[in-house]
Amino acid sequence: MTTGVPLSTAPRRRSRARTFLPLAVAAWMILEIWLLSLVAGAAGGLTVAALLMGGIVLGAVVIKRAGRRAFKNLTNTFQQAQQGRQPTPQQPGGGNGLTMLAGLLLILPGLLSDVAGLLLLIPPVRALVGRRAGRSLERRMAAAPAGSFGDAFQQARIHQPDGKVVQGEVIRENDPQRAAPGPHAGYRPPLAP
Template sequence: MKGSAVVRASRLKRFLPLLVVAYVLLELWLVVAVADLIGWLLVLLLLLAGFVAGASVIKRAGLKAFAAARAGNMPEGEARTAVTVAGGVLLMVPGFLTDVLGLLCLLPPVAKRLQRVPMGLLRRGPLGDAVRLQEQVRMHRPDGKVVPGEVIHEDGTPTDRYDYSRRDDAQGRGELRE
């Protein structure tokens, strides 16, 4: 099983540059085609509106999550927030295809299906820092005290002491330090 995952990952690394180039060419073609229909000024205004809408969606989702954490309530789900933030990021990326994908992420039926994506995939993806920050915010009480609990290492051994300061490992991602 593990060998097939390695083969899939290497195939993805091989074809990822080709997929990115195809995506960029498709987006450019869409922008030019829409600009021929409605004009360049309106296209620029639509792209700017998509950026502003995406920033607004991300800000609202973040404020809602922080307000829920401050009140001591569990947010309705970190998966829902992650899907909303992903929709906002897609809206902010210039292009009409990404705008459509971002709007799809914000539609409740589609968002509900996307919430089923395992959080482990989100932690490793481009939203990993946002998901980890949200988890850290939820670990603290509204008065700033750390929620008591036991920390379990990846190998399954518990520890009594834990330092919540961050460090950067060789891969550049922050991890909690013992």
């Protein structure tokens, strides 16, 4: 049984990320092991173990603190929304996601990941990385083809002039594809519960 849709026999082209990401991860791991062996040779194995344990403890503290701050921000936002007030926007560069990423990099065993995690803990560096990541995400979402996740993301961000987000669906009454015969022909389920 055929569906009438022609199947493409051309091989799918792999994206650069899928090609180079495994190589980059392997190179990162080899470099981390090499640096740890250099430090172990110069300062001793006990020093390397202390550095790794210190990174794990510091990373856990950073993640716990960022998680508490994120939960507190979420609670404040819900309380403001329940009181009918407009939630206050978070300060730029104060995102907890990058702080949690810094904690995760500190927890990962290795010296390069620890240095990257410590750099992300510096507020100007975190703000710079956050701005660059936001701009990159905006560019990718704007260039997304119709019907993709990026297009859905852009559609969800439609704003009214007063700044309120309007989520919904356009329903055309004269659309023959939506007209269904039967007892529930005019019924449409609500958009929100």
